[in-house]
Amino acid sequence: RKEVEQDPGPFNVPEGATVAFNCTYSNSASQSFFWYRQDCRKEPKLLMSVYSSGNEDGRFTAQLNRASQYISLLIRDSKLSDSATYLCVVTNTGANNLFFGTGTRLTVIP
C-alpha cells in the first residue's frame, strides 16, 4: 500500500469555483503534513503546512483528520494561476523523509 494516495484528477473547474482535494495516508504515526504545488516542468514549492487544528492562508484552507488519516485542501475563488499539480506530502515520526503523493492536477478554465 502506498504511503500517500491522491485522486490524480484532472479537476477542470471554472474561474471563481471552489474545489477540494483529499489525500489519505497509511501510517498512523505520521508526524507532519504539507501541500506542495508543482507547475509543469518546475520543482515542487511548499504551499502550506497542515496543522491539527486546520489552517487557512487566503483562499486556501487545509485540514487534517487524524482519525480517518486524511488531509484536505480547499481552494476558494479559483484563479487561472491556480492551475498546477497539488502534491500531498507526509513525514513520519523523527524522520526527514518526505513521502509524496502522485499529485492532483487542477486546471482552472476561463
Add this chain to the structure above:
Amino acid sequence: SAVISQKPSRDICQRGTSLTIQCQVDSQVTMMFWYRQQPGQSLTLIATANQGSEATYESGFVIDKFPISRPNLTFSTLTVSNMSPEDSSIYLCSVEGTGAYEQYFGPGTRLTVT
C-alpha cells in the same frame, strides 16, 4: 526561503556513462536531500546528505549507483553511475526549511538516457 541552483538543468546521456549533478545553496544548511521524479510518478527520496558524514540511502538506492558528496554546508553532488534508460528522470535536490520538516527544492535536472 533558500535559493537553490542545480547544474546541469538537463542532459542527454548514453547508457553506460555517468553524470554528476551539482546542487548549490545560497546559505548554509545542515541537511540536503536528493530526490528522483520519474515520468508520471511521485517524488522518491534517494538519500540524505549531511556535511562531514556519509550519505544515508533509502531502500532501493545504493551508494555504488548514486554516490553523493557533501564537501561543505552549501554544496552537494549526486552522481548517476553506469546509466541505463531506466535512470531517465528528473533529479532534484532539496534543503531543510525553516519549519519542522519543511523542505525547499532546487529546479531539478532532467536526465534522458539513450
